[in-house]
Amino acid sequence: MKLKNKLLLTGAATMAALFLGLNANAARMDMVDVSNNNGYMSTAEYVSMRNEFGVKALTVKISEGSTYKDPYAASNIANGQAAGLYVNGYHFARYATKTQAIAEADFAGQTAKTAGLPVGAVLATDVESQEANNQSQATNDRNNSAFMKEIQKFGYRADIYTSGSWANNKMTIKGKTGWIAAYPYVVSGKNWYSTNHAWQWSSTAKFRISYGGFDVSQLNSNYYTAGQKSMVKPTNKGAVKANNRKANKKNYQPSTNAKWVKETKTYTLNTAVKLRTGASTSSNAITILPAGTTIKTDRAIIQGGYRWVRQPRFNGYGYLATGPTSNTLEYVKSGATHTYYTVKSGDSWWTIAQRNGLSMTTLASQNGKSIYTTIYPGQQLVVR
Structure with missing residues (x-):
């Protein structure tokens, strides 16, 4: 990332930092975002995130392009609300023209309404696709503006999510807007993107009762917590401080035996x-x-x-x-696409694995779960 030095808080950003109780020495786990990649998330998991890690807000994947609807959006919204979190949504953008941007906004807005995303929530456009990469900055700015203007017709507030290397390069991200992703090797001591609404600083955060890694963000304003009543606050402040300090530490230890x-x-x-x-x-x-x-x-x-x-x-x-390490190619498949299985009543990790010629461990791993994670009828699992 281009940004190397700690940013100074000024003006509105200073007020937002004071409002949020900013600890300049540690990035906070204020917001977590989830999608079908995380599978089914229970209310208990969100309660644990809130009470033990200080998560305030949840941002749920709603849709992608003009046809894909995230199958877990409705349950994530309902369970996040039940846990007392501020709930928002995001749409993975595929548009390359203004007409396509408006059509995707209409699709995202309608899908969000059906899934139960409350009016007043943020419905951000996630702009990181090859379609956007092929466009000029001016074209992306025009398309993003059209999407955000259209999404407001559904009663949602708009924002842009993108990577730090794309911000003000592939598209314009003005101050007091934007949710920016940048993952430093050591997090503590920095406050990146303090003039933007949010900074996503990790994609591998761990939560005590949830399996796999999660995207977490620090909120530098109240934009992602506005308009919805917060019903419950963290109950274990000591755990919140300890877990945030732990998440900020450099925890990667290279294997001494690994060879290229x-x-x-x-x-x-x-x-x-x-x-x-x-x-x-x-x-x-x-x-x-x-x-x-x-x-x-x-x-x-x-x-x-x-x-x-x-x-x-x-x-x-x-x-x-x-x-x-099992090399199941969870994230990359060479020229192939996933095959999914829909869980039925009475299914278990063992029965699904046997039916598809897999071990239970492999099946769970390629779905970002463990064999101890509960699966539910209607849930989709990657089997190929």
């Missing part, structure tokens, strides 16, 4: 993947590679719980995870 091996291979990304400066989930993100991107690699290594590949670039190398 030669791998000349071409991958086609099945979903958006973060290209990093090193083979670690704690390494800075260079950019977000959109789904459909083709990359060529020259080395591979297994370390830190993931299988990593190295991509030669004009000014060095980029690194991305192709999946967990």
Whole structure:
């Protein structure tokens, strides 16, 4: 990321920091965002996030493009509200023209209404796709403006989510707007993007009773908590402080036995993947590679719980995870798409795994879960 120095709080940002009780030495886990990738999330999980980690707000994936509706949006909204969190939504943008942006906003707004997203919530446009990457900054600005203007017709407040490398490069992000993603190697001591609404500082945060990694953000204003009544506050302030300090620490320890091996291979990304400066989930993100991107690699290594590949670039190398160490290619499939199975009443991890020629551990892992996670009828699981 281009931003290297700690930002100073001035004006409205200072007031927002005072309002939120900013601790300049540690980024906070104010907001978590979830999607189908996280599977079914219970009210108990959201209550734990609130009480033990200080999560105030939840932002739920609603839709993507002009046809995809996130199957877990309704349950995430309902369960997040039941836990007393401020609930918002986001739409993964695929538009390349103003007409497409308006059509996607209409689709997202209608889908959000059906899923139960409350009026007054934020419904952000998540702009990181190949379609946006192919456009000029002026075109992206025009399209984003059209989306946000249209989404307000449904009673939602608008915002833009994008990566730090795209902000004011691929699109304009003005002060007092924007939700920006940037993942420093060591978080403590920085307050990045303090003049924007939110800074997403990790994509691998862990919560005590939830499986897998989560995207977490610090709120630098009250934009994502406005318009909805907060029913419950954290009950364990000591745990909140301790868990935030732990999340801020550099926790990646490279394996002393891991060695790079030669791998000349071409991958086609099945979903958006973060290209990093090193083979670690704690390494800075260079950019977000959109789904459909083709990359060529020259080395591979297994370390830190993931299988990593190295991509030669004009000014060095980029690194991305192709999946967990079991090499099930959870995040990347070479020229393939996922096959899903819909859970039926009476199903278990064992019966579904046996039916699809998998071990229970592999099945759970490629769905971002453990074999101890409860599954529910109607839930979709990746089986291929």
